[in-house]
Amino acid sequence: MGLSADELLAKCREAFGERILDAHQHCEDATVVIPRDAALEIFQALRDRPEFGFNMLVDVTAVDYLGQKPRFEVVTHLHSLSNNHRLRVKIRVPEDEPWVHSLVPIWKGANWVERECWDMFGIRFVGHPDLRRILMYEEFVGHPLRKDYPVEKRQPLTEERDPIEVGWKV
């Protein structure tokens, strides 16, 4: 293993100072919370600076803390192949403005996971080249992994589509 969680968090605090809203470790997983506006700069630095070296985006997802303010947390997991350490980065997102900056310009692998996060949670990724639903179909109403989406809810049947009329985006 590379750096321990505490060492990594100390490095983050040193590098980003007040832009780290919160940093903690739990079960040896390091977590930092960053503000939405500074996110792109911080992610870019996390990838480019050799002491971090997070060259792999592992996952982007969200958690819906219904009833809390802000309601959503967008959770990004990063991994550094060169230094062999992991970091979890969270951005808190309010319910009325559910958007964050897209990470596609930094890691290509963000494309599909961000689409999935939009599909499941309705969080917009500003700057994403192609933010369509991915697991659900276009006519689906709502975002199923939100806590206020009932598990037994049914969706209406959709009209049959003529694939040529629709003009599939290729």
Place this chain on the structure above:
Amino acid sequence: MAADDLALRAEVDPIEEIMELQMGPSHPATHGTIKFNLKLDGETVINCDVEVGYLHRGFEKMCENGTWTQAIPYTDRLNYVSPLINNVGFILAVERLCGVEVPPRCQVIRVIMSEVSRICDHLTCLGMASQELGAQTVAFFMIEGRELLWDIIEAVTGARVTISYTRIGGVTHDLTPDTPNRIRSALTHLRALLDDCDKLLTRNRIFYDRMVGIGAMSAADAIDHGLTGPLLRASGVPYDVRKAQPYSGYERFDFEVPVGAQGDNYDRFLVRMNEMEQSMRIIEQALRELPDGPVSIADPRFVLPEKHEVYNSIEGLMHHFKLIMEGAKVPPGEVYQAVEGGNGELGFYVVSDGSGRPYRCRVRAPCFFGMAALGEMMRGIMVADIVPTFGMINMIGGECDR
């Protein structure tokens, strides 16, 4: 549709124009429901938009609506070719939240069964891919090999695919007394089969020409796309979760991480062939040093009481009732646990709020990232090369679409 529209469409010459072709979602060569929206210039793919989601069943939503233990059968149905690795990955995440250490025998059993599953996964991937390239014999050999291992899995867990073998703090059953010997003889048989497959495929002119240089991806691109497992290793990056962040005692075993050089389909094939040999080495070492002892902890917070206690004492009955009805109370917190699945880094990000149910259970599916990169891999290849390139991703619908 209006008649003049049809007439207009008939005038378009597909040789001159860019042709749009939809392959799937139900296509005999795509084992898994998936759709490729292709743009073709003659027979060359210029662009490919991959559509997934046909097998989406809301795994993550279902997990939030049951107890932690009830989520284990759902994990079987992620990568249903190697369900054991999913079981192990999920339960390791939960055990880290609980702060539970499993007994040594249980750790080794999990390693053995994970490696058996990994071999099954690779056999399925390579067997099906070679069948699509016309090597029917190899497919039969590999399925025969998989059958040998599934018989063992069945003998140990009671099921072939939907096994639900792990529990918080252990596994459901110990190995049967004859399992080590059965595994040894199965491995001998499997080695002979793989030797035949190697002779039939690796230097086979047709197979070689169909695989070399197709669907190649550089190491930098592969990392950027978040590829892991055999796809990343074929590009020459020796990243394996079992080596980088060992879990369940993998650090005690001696094995190598095979890597490729070109990152093309042929390297992906070779990496998987070599990994099966390495998995067999791990299994043999594990069988040699299999310790005695219990296969589960006895912590009453997480483990069901023995049946005679349930039927003969009120405490046992209440304990059983509470664990079944309310679920094991996993301490609040969140954890990301990665394991090396058949297709790469399989990650479970679980959040607990201290109740008996998962607050959030997220799966990082390795082949989802492979499918995301597939569009780029396909650019510039021929229509006939789509199928082997797709085959080497080894998309498992249950895992990709969750």
